[in-house]
Amino acid sequence: MIIIQPSGGLCNRMRVINSGWRLARERHDQLKVLWNCNAELNCPFESLFQPVKEFKITSIHSVADPRKLFHQKTARHYLTNDEILAHRNADGILDPAYVATLTGKTYIFTWEWFYPSEDYHLFVPTDRLQARIDAMTAKFGSSCVGVHIRRTDNQPAIGKSSTDAFITSMKKELEADPDTMFYLATDDKQEEAALREVFPDRILSNEDRCLRRDSVDGMHDALLDLYCLASTRKIIGSYFSSFTDIAADMHKIPKVIAGE
Missing domain, CATH: 3.40.50.11350 (Rossmann fold)
Structure with missing residues (x-):
């Protein structure tokens, strides 16, 4: 499973989710998105976009949310902005050799684009x-x-x-x-x-x-x-x-x- 906690504003979150969805597809894995309603973006995903089938959205309202802490603590790999920036290649995406090491449950907390994404068809306004x-x-x-x-x-x-x-x-x-x-x-x-x-x-x-x-x-x-x-x-x-x-x-x- 891949757990994405996108941070920052609307567009940062959209590109992080797009990256995570592409990575999950290549891994033939499930994608879960933890959508934090906070001062940067205090609005639920479902208030902005139509329901999606490609991944599961869970709204949280605190970084101390038990569901968030559970996924973070039980993940085999935990990636932050620093980790992503350290392993991006010249094209600005995670190096394939590094991606190959991310087996098992992977938790990604970032506002950075980290994987090639095709389009934004996942995001359909209400x-x-x-x-x-x-x-x-x-x-x-x-x-x-x-x-x-x-x-x-x-x-x-x-x-x-x-x-x-x-x-x-x-x-x-x-x-x-x-x-x-x-x-x-x-x-x-x-x-x-x-x-x-x-x-x-x-x-x-x-x-x-x-x-x-x-x-x-x-x-x-x-x-x-x-x-x-x-x-x-x-x-x-x-x-x-x-x-x-x-x-x-x-x-x-x-x-x-x-x-x-």
Whole structure:
């Protein structure tokens, strides 16, 4: 059995689960996911996504949960971020020779991508959230570019992907196609106000969104942003952001990183 305890935010957890599912398939093994509802993401999996058959989800609300401690203590192998980083190869995935040693019950607690994953078909939004996504994407028209601006606690993104860098990239898109609209996903409403001044009548967004990751409403709005970004033709994203990366990877759409 493989037990995955994905940590971090929504996109970190999605890519960890994808990695674990691929590893479990190759091992012909069962996959169990311990989904910790905490300040980083305080929303149950089933409130975001449709039920899955490929693995079992168990919600926990504490790192001291007895079910979590049981699996951790009875695992033959226990992998953390440090262990994964120490055994990743040049392609960024766990070295096959190391993977071959992970026999028996394996517990993986990480936010790191560690195994090649094919797509994100495992993650289907609930009917209620899909209806909200559909209502928003219906406004996109034929030429909509996604813009993801990460601020708050992501210092690498703030330093590399400045507001001016986003504006420059967005102006280039308009020069190439004057009909371009932008779907903006950001955790900073001041950034949104600034971009609306520069690009009047060009910005679409979930204006009434909740930005609290420790709330169900906040995570519903985050998922809406993710799937709307993934429905654009291209993404202008933030440096060192899994949210940008996963939004582009979901439907294999091109991305550029503002400031690079």
